[in-house]
Amino acid sequence: MAKIKSLEELKQLREQFKSKVDLREKGDKMEKMIQIRVAMATCGIAAGARDVMNALVDEVSAQKLDNVVISQTGCMGYCYAEPTVEVTIPGKEPVVFGEVDKEKVKEIIEKYVKNGELLDGIIPVTHKTVDE
Amino acid sequence: MSKYKMHVLVCGGTGCLSSNSSQIVDNIKKYLKENGMENDVQVLKTGCFGFCEKGPIVKILPDNTFYVQVKPEDAEIIVKEHLVKGRKVERLLYKEPLTNKSIEDSKHMDFYKKQMRVALRNCGFIDPDNIDEYIARDGYQALGKALTEMTPETVIEEVKKSGLRGRGGGGFPTGLKWEFAHKNKADQKYVVCNADEGDPGAFMDRSILEGDPHSVVEAMAICGYAIGANKGLVYIRAEYPLAIQRLRNAIKSAREYGLLGKDILGTGFDFDIEIKYGAGAFVCGEETALIHSMEGGRGEPTTKPPFPAESGFWGKPTNVNNVETFANIPVILLKGADWFSSIGTEKSKGTKVFALAGKINNVGLIEVPMGTTLREVIFDIGGGIKNGKKFKAVQTGGPSGGCLTEKDLDTPIDFDNLLAKGSMMGSGGMIVMDEDDCMPSVAKFYLEFTEDESCGKCTPCRVGTKRLSEILTKITEGKGTMEDLQTLKTLSQTIKDTALCGLGQTAPNPVLSTIETFWDEYVAHVKEHRCPAGQCTALLQYKILEEKCIGCTACSRVCPVGAISGKVKSTHVIDQDKCIKCGACYDKCKFSAIVRQ
Known part of the structure; x- marks a missing residue:
């Protein structure tokens, strides 16, 4: 380990390490975060949900979006449209996107997550969950 | 840049470690590897989450899932269900004792709602070794x-x-x-x-x-x-x-x-x-x-x-x-x-960490802003008294502190308020007592501790604490006199005024703070030779109820000292002089014919 020789270097190091606890910091103020959930049941994974998840993580970290949390969830029931991704912006109803691929990921982030613009590929909500 | 999508935090405090939390870490890592997810999920051991009552704790982020009383063998289901498929493991979630409802994330637990973590800001959040x-x-x-x-x-x-x-x-x-x-x-x-x-x-x-x-x-x-x-x-x-x-x-x-x-x-x-x-x-x-x-x-x-x-x-x-x-x-x-x-009360700023222990539902480590009331700490965060019993007192400040009762529950906790009530903040131990705790015995316990720990340099502390604990022992054995109670008070005051250091000066506090509030309890020990809480074994009396005893002889056969006599199918009697109060007959009787007074 190299010695830290100045406060500047310490600050740089902090930025570099920030990502280590980033996920936990976000979890701490979950209610203010934009939540992206990827359906990762067997069907989702078979349809490529893991690649989608990786693409989302890469995109979010590349763009340094610190108000976005990505997590995985079970089957959402839209098996005909896997991989599916649900985006919840605080204060808004969740929106589910179907047949997501790497290209779509960029579009979702660029349009919906950053600007709140809707785009093609939204699956109409078919059900409500019990705790709502 | 780390690519971890989920973090699994396992409590690595002494309490959880002793319940085998290291094995949980190893097992989770093993199953992650089996499922090819070792690069997606980071598993680490953190400091204490504070919720020691239900340890070992496993927390999963970013969704804040809080699993309690996790066993090493639960690692498989956590990985296969939660981490792979995103389905929470219902049976490991914390259940609110009152409603029996599962709480999915720590944000909604009463235990954490009123807490404010300043000194513990990183505890249970980071890997302490990194x-x-x-x-x-x-x-x-x-x-x-x-x-x-x-x-x-x-x-x-x-x-x-x-x-x-x-x-x-x-x-x-x-x-x-x-x-x-x-x-x-x-x-x-x-x-x-x-x-x-x-x-x-x-x-x-x-x-x-x-x-x-x-x-x-x-x-x-x-x-x-x-x-x-x-x-x-x-x-x-x-x-x-x-x-x-x-x-x-x-x-x-x-x-x-x-x-x-x-x-x-x-x-x-x-x-x-x-x-x-x-x-x-x-x-x-x-x-x-x-x-x-x-x-x-x-x-x-x-x-x-x-x-x-x-x-x-x-x-x-x-x-x-x-x-x-x-x-x-x-x-x-x-x-x-x-x-x-801006946090806290006028004269006590910031927060205070407390270790909750005793007859309380949520034994654990908490941090609250100064000025939080004892009631909030014991009933909201601590979840109230175990087994639905009645709250009797809370001991704060350790052996140098004192006991606070029902009437003090709404006191905002800070240095000066606790002193004014005859206790002290101390380092932050809080021991909760219920109706089954006998106050003279509590005072005796602390006095025995200070007597042991006295360094022996000054006389008031070395001899004084010894005399105090002797008198308390006498009282709890039912051999005390009213004069002893007076001696307790004056001796306590003398030690307080003359001891060399903080240990001796505060050693009589457990006596002083209980003798006034629980005067009746002390008197009951002395005059009636009775322990109202039923804790002082020397004062207990076992009796056989005539109307309930069917003369099955089970008690007389189990009595180790032959204190119970009586013929088959007729009422038995306990000879109080021979009885050693072991309680064997009480446990043996199938007809609830033996009572403890």
């Missing part, structure tokens, strides 16, 4: 700020302005203490961290050192800069092996980064820390005794003045602060004195 995670959470920034932007005087001014008071029990303003040490000129000064946590049932300091050791290391360096010391010492009891190991590791990695040692951050400031081990004597928590013990002498206190700030370790100016006090320092410098002093 300095990088501490740095990511603004670690060592406060030290950097102090060294580059502040003078020692402005650092002291900031600490004074924050209103921080010593968390070890005394409640002396920390800034003032630093100022005294700063003003005394000497070729060598020392910063000492008092980690000799001695109150029975208290584990705040241990948990901080186990969960966030760097916060203490950083604060000691800041203190060194403020008072002009380049040497720090941590006095820690050898019976805290995990805390010692993590602290050593923290000091080692801070040295490797150059955050301890020569020319820290290129500012020309030198500071290093050494660990001194204590043998676990209660009196060594007193600062003069602690210093003597570090010098290799006997752990005996000396009169103050001279205060350690003038003549401490090897006769040099020394500043002694408690672990929790230090843990508050970095936050104060970063967020500012105004932020800190």
Whole structure:
């Protein structure tokens, strides 16, 4: 380990390490975060949900979006449209996107997550969950 | 850049480790590997989450899922269901005791709702053995700020302005203490961290050192800069092996980064820390005794003045602060004195960590803003009394503290309020008692402790505590007299006025604070030879109810001393002179014919 020789270097190091606890910091103020959930049941994974998840993580970290949390969830029931991704912006109803691929990921982030613009590929909500 | 999509935090505090939490970590890692997810999920051991009652705790982020009482074999289902498929494992979720509803994330647990974590900010959040995670959470920034932007005087001014008071029990303003040490000129000064946590049932300091050791290391360096010391010492009891190991590791990695040692951050400031081990004597928590013990002498206190700030370790100016006090320092410098002093009450600022123990549902480690009431701590955070029993008293401040009762429940907790009520803040132990606890026995327990721990240097403490505990023993055996009760009071007062150090001066507190409030209970022991709580075995009486006894002879056969007589199918009788109150007959009787009074 190299010695830290100045406060500047310490600050740089902090930025570099920030990502280590980033996920936990976000979890701490979950209610203010934009939540992206990827359906990762067997069907989702078979349809490529893991690649989608990786693409989302890469995109979010590349763009340094610190108000976005990505997590995985079970089957959402839209098996005909896997991989599916649900985006919840605080204060808004969740929106589910179907047949997501790497290209779509960029579009979702660029349009919906950053600007709140809707785009093609939204699956109409078919059900409500019990705790709502 | 880390690609981890989920973090699994497993509690690595002493409590959870003893319930096998290391095995949980290993198993989770194993199953992750089997499922090809070892690069997607990070598993680490953190410090105490505070919810020791339901340990071992496993927390999954970012969704904040809080699993309780996890066993090593549960690792498989956590990985296969939650981590792979995103389905929470219902049976491991915490259930609210009142509603029996599962709580999915820690945000919604009553236990955490009223807490505010300042000293414990990183505890249960970061990996204590990884300095990088501490740095990511603004670690060592406060030290950097102090060294580059502040003078020692402005650092002291900031600490004074924050209103921080010593968390070890005394409640002396920390800034003032630093100022005294700063003003005394000497070729060598020392910063000492008092980690000799001695109150029975208290584990705040241990948990901080186990969960966030760097916060203490950083604060000691800041203190060194403020008072002009380049040497720090941590006095820690050898019976805290995990805390010692993590602290050593923290000091080692801070040295490797150059955050301890020569020319820290290129500012020309030198500071290093050494660990001194204590043998676990209660009196060594007193600062003069602690210093003597570090010098290799006997752990005996000396009169103050001279205060350690003038003549401490090897006769040099020394500043002694408690672990929790230090843990508050970095936050104060970063967020500012105004932020800190906005929390708490008029004279007690900030938060306080408490170790909840005794007959309470949520035994654990909590941190609340000063001014929170005892009722909120015991009933909202602590979840009330175990088994639906009635609350009787809460003991705060350890062996030097006192008992508070129902009428004090709405008192906002701070240094002065607790003193006014005849107890004290102490280091933060809180032992809750229910209707089954006998107060003279509680007082006896604490007196036996102080009698044991008295160093023997001054007579009031050495002989006084012995006499007090003898009288209490007499009372709990039903042999006390009314005169004894008076002696208890006057002797207590005398010890309080004449003992040399804090240990002796506060030793009679458990007597003084219970004898007034629970006078009737003391009198019942003396006059009626009866223990209302049914705890003093010597005063118990077992009796056979004539109408219920069917003469089955089960009791007389089980009695080890042959105290029960009677013919088959006729009522049996217990000979009180022979009875040793073992309770064997009581447990054996199938007809509830034997009663305990």
